[in-house]
Amino acid sequence: MGAVNGKDFINRLNQLKPEIWYDGEKVEGLLSEHPAFKGIIQTKAALYDLQHDPKIKDEMTYTSPTSGNPVGLSFLQPKTKEDLIRRRKMFEHWAQHTGGIMGRSPDYLNTVLMSFASSVSLLKNKSNSFPNNLQAFYELARENDLSLAHTFVAPQVNRSQIYIENSEEPIAAKVIGKNEEGIIIKGARVLATQGGLTDELLVFSVGKFLFNEDEAFAFSIPSNTKGLKFICRDTFIGGQSAFDHPLSSRYEEMDSIVVFDNVLVPWNRVFYYNNDEVAEDFIIKSSFHPFAKHQVMVRQIVKLEFILGVAELLIETINVSEYQHIHEKMSEIIIGLETMRALLEKAENHASLDEWGYMRPDINTLMVAGNLFPKIYSRFTEIIQQIGASGMITLPTEKAFHSTIRTDLDRYLQGATKPAEERVKIFRLAWDLTMSSFGTRQTQYERYFFGDPIRLSSELYNAYPKSEYVKVISNFLKNHMN
Numbered sequence: 001m002g003a004v005n006g007k008d009f010i011n012r013l014n015q016l017k018p019e020i021w022y023d024g025e026k027v028e029g030l031l032s033e034h035p036a037f038k039g040i041i042q043t044k045a046a047l048y049d050l051q052h053d054p055k056i057k058d059e060m061t062y063t064s065p066t067s068g069n070p071v072g073l074s075f076l077q078p079k080t081k082e083d084l085i086r087r088r089k090m091f092e093h094w095a096q097h098t099g100g101i102m103g104r105s106p107d108y109l110n111t112v113l114m115s116f117a118s119s120v121s122l123l124k125n126k127s128n129s130f131p132n133n134l135q136a137f138y139e140l141a142r143e144n145d146l147s148l149a150h151t152f153v154a155p156q157v158n159r160s161q162i163y164i165e166n167s168e169e170p171i172a173a174k175v176i177g178k179n180e181e182g183i184i185i186k187g188a189r190v191l192a193t194q195g196g197l198t199d200e201l202l203v204f205s206v207g208k209f210l211f212n213e214d215e216a217f218a219f220s221i222p223s224n225t226k227g228l229k230f231i232c233r234d235t236f237i238g239g240q241s242a243f244d245h246p247l248s249s250r251y252e253e254m255d256s257i258v259v260f261d262n263v264l265v266p267w268n269r270v271f272y273y274n275n276d277e278v279a280e281d282f283i284i285k286s287s288f289h290p291f292a293k294h295q296v297m298v299r300q301i302v303k304l305e306f307i308l309g310v311a312e313l314l315i316e317t318i319n320v321s322e323y324q325h326i327h328e329k330m331s332e333i334i335i336g337l338e339t340m341r342a343l344l345e346k347a348e349n350h351a352s353l354d355e356w357g358y359m360r361p362d363i364n365t366l367m368v369a370g371n372l373f374p375k376i377y378s379r380f381t382e383i384i385q386q387i388g389a390s391g392m393i394t395l396p397t398e399k400a401f402h403s404t405i406r407t408d409l410d411r412y413l414q415g416a417t418k419p420a421e422e423r424v425k426i427f428r429l430a431w432d433l434t435m436s437s438f439g440t441r442q443t444q445y446e447r448y449f450f451g452d453p454i455r456l457s458s459e460l461y462n463a464y465p466k467s468e469y470v471k472v473i474s475n476f477l478k479n480h481m482n
């Protein structure tokens with residue numbers, strides 16, 4: 001089969017019929033026609049179509065080592081720095097298609113799965129661990145271009161480090177039994193972006209100080225597995241008009257709570273279970289962080305380019321470019337963008353081979369970028385709000401522009417360089433990016449999706465090699481201050 005196109009993706013998804021709950025009702029009918037999901041499904045389909053665009057096909061796919069079919073390039077296991085650059089180019093094509101707004105373009109989880117498969121040896125000879133299953137699933141996903149959602153985090157009931165759940169019925173998803181067919185999971189996980197809207201759900205356990213052994217597992221199952229339920233939050237699509245809701249109408253990805261109601265995970269899909277040591281180690285020692293963060297950074301840079309463009313258009317539209325604070329604010333955005341670009345190049349230039357022969361971008365540099373971006377992203381949304389001022393509020397609808405009130409709108413909402421309708425379009429875009437429920441979710445997404453920023457800074461502090469610098473100061477004290 002190999003790399004799918006948009007039609008293949010939609011057809012397969014529509015046949016799946018997973019159990020999705022939206023606004024208290026079970027979703028029936030075609031997912032691709034549902035008002036809450038159709039925008040994102042169409043956008044994803046357009047991304048898959050790019051894999052077959054003759055102009056960039058060779059940059060989007062590579063030849064499968066097993067079938068010889070063209071498969072998605074985000075599945076490529078990089079062995080050279082050139083492979084990393086190829087991967088970056090591919091990420092850029094998809095990110096540019098959505099201005100980096102779609103956090104979960106399929107390359108993110110394809111990369112995550114590829115990174116796990118590239119470190120599969122970590123599972124060898126470990127109890128309750130099945131490296132061959134992980135390798136086989138990676139190949140299955142690559143050869144069929146399976147779309148993936150993931151859920152790594154337990155429900156937010158009690159985040160004290162010493163909390164161990166002891167409720168009668170599981171809250172956090174747990175292994176509650178096993179039989180000759182597989183393991184049985186009961187409980188919940190939060191949250192899964194695009195949960196239920198993909199072929200498969202990838203489940204891993206991460207980041208707990210204290211693991212209950214029965215919460216330490218990893219597997220992947222089809223989204224329509226019996227007992228698997230996705231409970232959606234409310235939609236952030238403001239409406240179907242692309243004029244009124246330019247981003248949410250096509251990029252709202254939906255997030256869902258995932259419930260496992262005695263879900264049987266077949267043995268051939270279990271990667272490990274009931275092994276807290278492996279659960280702790282695998283995420284840290286595997287190439288998950290370097291490869292996933294590489295994809296994330298590329299998308300984030302494209303998003304910063306989008307932000308820069310929106311901010312400059314606002315400035316031109318109402319002619320505020322003469323003010324010094326505007327220069328300062330725009331230079332903040334430029335510095336953020338250029339810093340991220342420089343870090344990306346450094347991460348690639350300083351890449352090195354890991355023990356299994358895969359070329360990992362430099363993790364310390366990626367961690368710096370991962371700490372920087374959530375901070376600058378929130379700040380840049382604030383800058384857009386400050387440049388736009390009341391223009392972020394005076395936003396009549398498409399319908400208003402087609403009504404008899406239009407003459408007033410044309411007169412009073414014109415901008416220095418744009419007629420009223422154009423001006424409102426630009427401001428609506430800025431509003432949907434930074435202020436609508438969709439826009440605020442974007443900020444929360446960039447702040448948290450790769451983990452809690454507080455703990456990310458601890459990770460950077462703990463991992464960063466500091467002893468050389470301490471030695472220099474110790475020598476200084478010895479040689480100059482005695």
Ligand SMILES: Cc1cc2nc3c(=O)[nH]c(=O)nc-3n(C[C@H](O)[C@H](O)[C@H](O)COP(=O)(O)OP(=O)(O)OC[C@H]3O[C@@H](n4cnc5c(N)ncnc54)[C@H](O)[C@@H]3O)c2cc1C
Nearest residue numbers: 150151152153156159191192193444445448449451452454
């Ligand atoms: C829009 C969005 C989409 C997401 N999509 C996905 C997805 O698709 N799949 C997925 O698996 N996850 C997803 N996530 C979840 C994401 O991984 C988590 O939000 C992130 O890991 C932080 O965990 P938490 O939200 O449970 O925060 P919590 O751990 O509950 O933190 C709450 C507060 O307590 C503090 N805190 C808690 N523990 C500690 C500690 N040990 N040290 C210091 N401070 C602490 C935090 O700093 C924070 O202020 C998504 C999140 C968002 C916002």
